[in-house]
Amino acid sequence: MHRTQPTIIPNLWFDGNIEEAVAYYLSIFKDGKVLKTTFYPKTEAEGLAPFQKELAGKVLTIEFEILGMRFIGINAGPEFKFNESVSFMIPCKDQKEIDYYWDALTANGGEESVCGWLKDKFGLSWQICPADWEALLNKPGGFQKMMEMKKIIISAF
DSSP states (O other), rough: OOOOOSOOOOOOSSSOHHHHHHHHHHSTTTTTTEEEEEESSSTTTTOGGGGGGGTSSSSEEEEEEEEEEEEEEEEEOOOOOOTTEEEEEEEEEEEEHHHHHHHHGOOOOOOOOOOTTTEESSSOEEEEEETTTHHHHHTTTTHHHHHHSSSOOGGGG
């Protein structure tokens, strides 16, 4: 059987701001695109729960693609937050690409972490690493150098 879609699509929970989040990611990842948008039902007869009245007809999910990977963002509430136990790695071809993603994803409320990790302004964790990071880590002192960095600087290896 031939599959036309991935078998796993990350579903990201946002606190009522999925449209802002998708616009943000599409502004950073220039190849990105919206694939599909779904909406909450407008009435209880259509399936809207009584406690969801303020969501009637609003965006429920947006399926989008960045760097060839599909995601679904759900427009939910404050119950769940992102944390560092899940992150998305971007293997970068050179320092210029590392700098671009690092600067874009830490801007406007993002946070630097260590070893090439950061959180964007929505709290989603990313690893911005050179594509050949394993080779860099295997150089003498490479692992220690990486542990002392926030943004990875390739020339420091």
